[in-house]
Amino acid sequence: MSTELAYPPTGATADATGTTLVTGVRPYGEGEPVNVLAVDGVIAAIGADVDAPADAEVTVVEGDGAVLLPGLVDMHVHLREPGREDTETIATGSEAAARGGFTAVFTMANTLPTTDQPIIAEAVWAKGQTTGLCDVHPVGSISKGLAGETLTEFGMMARSDARVRMFSDDGVCVTDSLLMRRAVEYAAGLDVLLAQHAEDHRLTEGAVAHEGPTAARLGLRGWPRVAEESIVARDIMLARDYGARIHVCHASTAGTVELIRWAKEQGVAVTAEATPHHLWLTDAKLETFDGNYRVNPPLREDSDMMVLRDALLDGTIDCVATDHAPHGAEDKCVEFDHAKPGMLGLETSLAVVAEAFVRPGLADWRWVAKVMSERPAEITKLPGQGRPIAVGEPANLTLVDVSEDATWTVHGEELASKTENTPYEGESFSTRVAATLLRGRPTFTR
Incomplete structure (x- = not known):
């Protein structure tokens, strides 16, 4: 089928x-x-x-x-349903998406229960269609329960009524290299996309902020760039050797950009996204200890932000994705160390991209259409979205x-x-x- x-x-x-x-x-x-x-x-x-x-x-x-732009496509959102409807639902998330200019979004699998079987993916898809404000495409998890131990049935979810076309354990990283190899081999045979949350957890235990002068001065435990870059490097090699399509979620460091650039030069099927907040904000915001600035991966230094911007302009980074992650006040209005990572993004993403790139004259609106609609639709092989504004x-x-x-x-x-x-x-x-x-x-x- x-x-x-x-x-x-x-x-x-x-x-x-x-x-x-x-x-x-x-x-x-x-x-x-x-x-x-x-x-x-x-x-x-x-x-x-x-x-x-x-x-x-x-x-x-x-x-x-x-x-007038083609409807925007977001490869990376968290709509929290099922399981955390107190923070977001498919209905409220779809409304936010429509208000942000989106006609299609991909909602990640780290729900309760995890989207690791066809019946859950089909329920998410059906609820989005019933709501009718944008197409809500469920992302299947790579491993059962996000536990990183056993692969899910990619084929069953891909052939379900939800037609799942992307798989990710986003929120956690698939750190087991052998399991990731098996996932790459499985995905290659089905031509589905694997989206990786790149984070070596052994290097980020207890970390809440970018490892650098700001975190040191504020007494916050640092999150090193290598925690992201080491996983990106491993997955690039797996994609090279076993032929799957790999997508890097929320790229945040200059080193990650260099790795992706090298991989593309070698013909490896790797793509990547950058979030609006990593393109607009830096760890200087942490001076306030406001939990709303806690995010995973963390806000980086100005040098990383500028490299990400240049990489998006030259196509090394393929697209913008919001990583829209709702959290209630009880999880954000707390000490910074205890705040849950994540930010809202659907309604503000286009404004941020326009402010960072269009107003200064670095890019035009055709480029915005490319990075916020056309490329996300191409990467996910999503028909009917990201199409030219033309008759027919x-x-x-x-x-x-x-x-x-x-x-x-x-x-x-x-x-x-x-x-x-x-x-x-x-x-x-x-x-x-x-x-x-x-x-x-x-x-x-x-």
Whole structure:
């Protein structure tokens, strides 16, 4: 049986019927404003004079000069359901995703119970489709129960109704080299993606901050770069020798970038993501001892951040992924050493990327489309997402307000997630998502 997802996917939002007219938008931020007509989930016409058929019942989304991008795709989120619905649910996470411009997200397997068998993956997929705000793709775990001892049945999950296409023990690392080799061999035969949380736990025991001058001055136990880089190096060699596709989650160090660059030069099938917070924040933020800045891997030094930015620009790092990780106040408003690692990211990621790269003139909106939509869809082999804005393509679209009125200030209590653990509390950004369309149907309008 094929492991490819049908398009549109089966489920509650599969029947993409209806007509939507998006007015006054600039595809990729280029040229004069045009109108975009979507009929039954597909782009039917693009042009300055395009209008809806007179006999159609039409939903109108006014663009007002907004930048039009393909719907964003996030390879790495934590929606906490099943098991921790007190911090996030598929419904609230989907709402946050839609407000952030996302039309597809991949939710990690470290739930309660772990997503390590088809019935759990199918339940997650079905709940996302019933919610209908974005496509929620479950990630299967590499090992049963994230215990790092026994492989899960990749094939059964890949052939299930959820069509699982990515496997990861994210939250913990597959440290057993023999088990990881078996996973690589198994994944190669099925052509599924292995996403690794690169962390040698023997080197990070008790660590809460980047190992460097800031942690030393603040009396925080340091997390060395080598803890990440040693696992990345091992997995690159496994991918080289056994032919699987390996993806590095939340790359955070300059050394990791160099390893990935070398691997790509050798033709190894390795890809990598960087998070908005590792592209925008550094360990200087830890001076406040605010638990909202505790994250895994930790915020690094300015030198690492700048290397990550350059690597994203030149394609060594393939894409941006949020690692959206909700935690309640009881797990964040505590001593820094005891705060759980993780940050909200879905609603702020596009604003951070625009602030770091577009406003300074380092990149344009076509590049944003590449790293936040096209490459994630390519890496996960996800049909119907990350497609060009063109007639005949799926109408998965994001409208971005870049006007003078777009400036906004982040307040955790105003975000859609059930928790408020944003690292950008009180910070202002000049770009904001104005609307999101999933298969031509508005899932969010501001």
